[in-house]
Amino acid sequence: ALTPGVERTITVIATETGKSPKTYTIYVTRLGTQATPTFNPPAGAVAFGTEVTISSAGADNIYYTTDGTTPTTSSTVYTVPVTINAEITLKALAVKAGWGDSDIGIAEYTQAASADLTSIVLSGSPTGFTFAPGTYTYSGVTVANGVASITVTPTGAGTITVEGTAVASGTASDPIALTPGVERTITVIATETGKSPKTYTIYVTRLGTQATPTFNPPAGAVAFGTEVTISSAGADNIYYTTDGTTPTTSSTVYTVP
Numbered sequence: 001a002l003t004p005g006v007e008r009t010i011t012v013i014a015t016e017t018g019k020s021p022k023t024y025t026i027y028v029t030r031l032g033t034q035a036t037p038t039f040n041p042p043a044g045a046v047a048f049g050t051e052v053t054i055s056s057a058g059a060d061n062i063y064y065t066t067d068g069t070t071p072t073t074s075s076t077v078y079t080v081p082v083t084i085n086a087e088i089t090l091k092a093l094a095v096k097a098g099w100g101d102s103d104i105g106i107a108e109y110t111q112a113a114s115a116d117l118t119s120i121v122l123s124g125s126p127t128g129f130t131f132a133p134g135t136y137t138y139s140g141v142t143v144a145n146g147v148a149s150i151t152v153t154p155t156g157a158g159t160i161t162v163e164g165t166a167v168a169s170g171t172a173s174d175p176i177a178l179t180p181g182v183e184r185t186i187t188v189i190a191t192e193t194g195k196s197p198k199t200y201t202i203y204v205t206r207l208g209t210q211a212t213p214t215f216n217p218p219a220g221a222v223a224f225g226t227e228v229t230i231s232s233a234g235a236d237n238i239y240y241t242t243d244g245t246t247p248t249t250s251s252t253v254y255t256v257p
Helices: none
Strands: 007-014 022-029 038-040 044-046 050-055 061-065 082-084 088-095 105-111 119-122 137-143 152-155 159-162 183-191 198-206 214-216 229-231
Touching: 038 105, 050 061, 050 088, 050 105, 119 198, 152 159, 152 183
Parallel strands: 044 105, 137 198
Antiparallel strands: 007 022, 038 050, 050 082, 061 088, 088 105, 119 152, 159 183, 183 198, 214 229
């Protein structure tokens, strides 16, 4: 019996009566199985457009499929690298005359993601915004009422767009107008060639106008000695005058009725 890939020693001896023997030694190797095909780059996430080479040392031919089916000698013959333009399962069979067919080599390829941006900077001194490369949604970002527009400065690889317009890495976008009290959604997308995009969504609100102060009791005829309260929901401070002049932040601060 012969074992694939293992050299077997066979000894033949001829002996005539009274004479010394003649010994014949034969070394026989039953050929093994062709090496399983390998893939370069190996299975995993790649940029679409990547070319994959398939190899099996000494093979006469390599046959492959890209639809997940098992290749046979009737499948496509490998002659040039296989271009990956979609998510596929690549399978390959290597053959060599006199050798056993190889095991099936398998490599699954998916689309690699674009790299995260390394920075996004917003103008207008926003509150509630701190960039982190792996964070893609930013809610509750606010700017002061006096900030009528902001710019976005993204930094990273590939093609970057802000609100659909291409922006060079490290360069500010065009001004994005903000309406007081209205949340604005800003979208930043980074895409490297052949890779899936990374999308960052920033929700920004320009603060509105502080509510006009109200008086209780309201204006009108009252008994002298009546205490009037002044209120404006959420206000940090209320300033007032009693001489008919227009109050400013230098006027009296309202603290008690």
